[in-house]
Amino acid sequence: VPGGRAGLDVGGTKCLGVVLGADGGVVREARVPTPRGSDALVAALAGLAEELRPWDTLGLGIAGRVTLGGEVPASPNLRGVRDAPVRALLEAALGVPVPTANDATCATLAEWRMGAARGAGDVVLVTLGTGIGGGFVVGGRLVLGRHGFAGEVGHMVVDPDGIPCVCGRRGCWERYASGAGIAVQARVAAEAGRLDVVVGLAGGDPEAVRGEHVHAAARDGDPEALAVLDGFAWWVALGLANLVNVTDPEVVVVGGGLGTAADLFLEPVRRHLREWLYSPDERYLPAVVAAGLGEQAGAIGAALLAAEPAALPSDPGNERQLA
Ligand SMILES: [Zn+2]
Numbered sequence: 265v266p267g268g269r270a271g272l273d274v275g276g277t278k279c280l281g282v283v284l285g286a287d288g289g290v291v292r293e294a295r296v297p298t299p300r301g302s303d304a305l306v307a308a309l310a311g312l313a314e315e316l317r318p319w320d321t322l323g324l325g326i327a328g329r330v331t332l333g334g335e336v337p338a339s340p341n342l343r344g345v346r347d348a349p350v351r352a353l354l355e356a357a358l359g360v361p362v363p364t365a366n367d368a369t370c371a372t373l374a375e376w377r378m379g380a381a382r383g384a385g386d387v388v389l390v391t392l393g394t395g396i397g398g399g400f401v402v403g404g405r406l407v408l409g410r411h412g413f414a415g416e417v418g419h420m421v422v423d424p425d426g427i428p429c430v431c432g433r434r435g436c437w438e439r440y441a442s443g444a445g446i447a448v449q450a451r452v453a454a455e456a457g458r459l460d461v462v463v464g465l466a467g468g469d470p471e472a473v474r475g476e477h478v479h480a481a482a483r484d485g486d487p488e489a490l491a492v493l494d495g496f497a498w499w500v501a502l503g504l505a506n507l508v509n510v511t512d513p514e515v516v517v518v519g520g521g522l523g524t525a526a527d528l529f530l531e532p533v534r535r536h537l538r539e540w541l542y543s544p545d546e547r548y549l550p551a552v553v554a555a556g557l558g559e560q561a562g563a564i565g566a567a568l569l570a571a572e573p574a575a576l577p578s579d580p581g582n583e584r585q586l587a
Pocket residue numbers: 418419429430431432433436
């Protein structure tokens with residue numbers, strides 16, 4: 265009896281697991297908090313996989329950099345995990361192969377095969393959350409890069425003299441176009457004496473303003489909140505235009521935690537995208553759409569890795585010397 269395909273998605277705060285049925289729909293889900301350190305992480309993932317049984321195949325997505333061999337060199341999202349062969353340790357614990365990739369790469373695979381980009385041959389996906397993750401399908405193939413590190417769009421520099429980034433450089437796109445970015449832009453406006461409605465929602469403290477407060481005020485039509493969202497959409501569009509200029513996709517999928525507010529900012533993103541695109545009047549414009557699979561996208565994509573042999577080379581080559 266087929267047990268289905270299972271996928272695990274490791275994020276900074278939780279590990280989410282799903283099992284897909286024969287039609288690709290999620291038939292079971294389980295989650296555990298993400299523990300600190302690689303041994304505890306592998307034990308938690310093995311426990312999650314056991315809880316999800318029965319399944320036939322298992323795949324794994326991990327937030328941050330992951331080599332083609334499933335090693336995590338270091339991840340700002342995973343505390344105490346460094347130079348950890350997570351894939352090999354989990355395979356040893358479970359006795360099955362566990363194809364492994366970056367979680368945004370997994371989300372891209374999921375949205376491409378089963379979600380908002382289904383049927384497209386060329387796709388750009390961005391996940392707007394605490395930071396920005398990304399993934400690409402080019403010419404009908406999921407792009408991993410030579411070592412597994414493709415798609416780090418959040419650290420595209422969009423302002424060399426800009427805001428310092430956790431990566432040690434300045435002006436990375438995710439400082440402006442992520443959930444953290446929208447909160448910074450809102451606090452700057454609030455401290456300048458604007459955004460009265462938003463500050464009210466934050467309990468009267470400009471320092472406490474977060475993205476959710478901006479979304480809530482914008483939903484009620486507050487013009488100052490809508491102006492902050494428009495400024496945020498301008499930054500999102502700037503980065504997306506660079507990605508569209510490079511890869512000429514058919515569909516741009518916007519997901520991640522901010523994807524739930526997509527109805528508020530996708531229209532301004534589409535408008536600003538035209539401003540930033542090279543030759544917007546003499547080219548095909550991609551559809552810009554909200555992700556369809558929500559927070560399960562990474563785990564669903566991890567489950568699909570096992571059926572995507574072309575996506576994961578069996579010989580990861582010289583990854584080790586560069587890891
Ligand atoms: Zn950076």
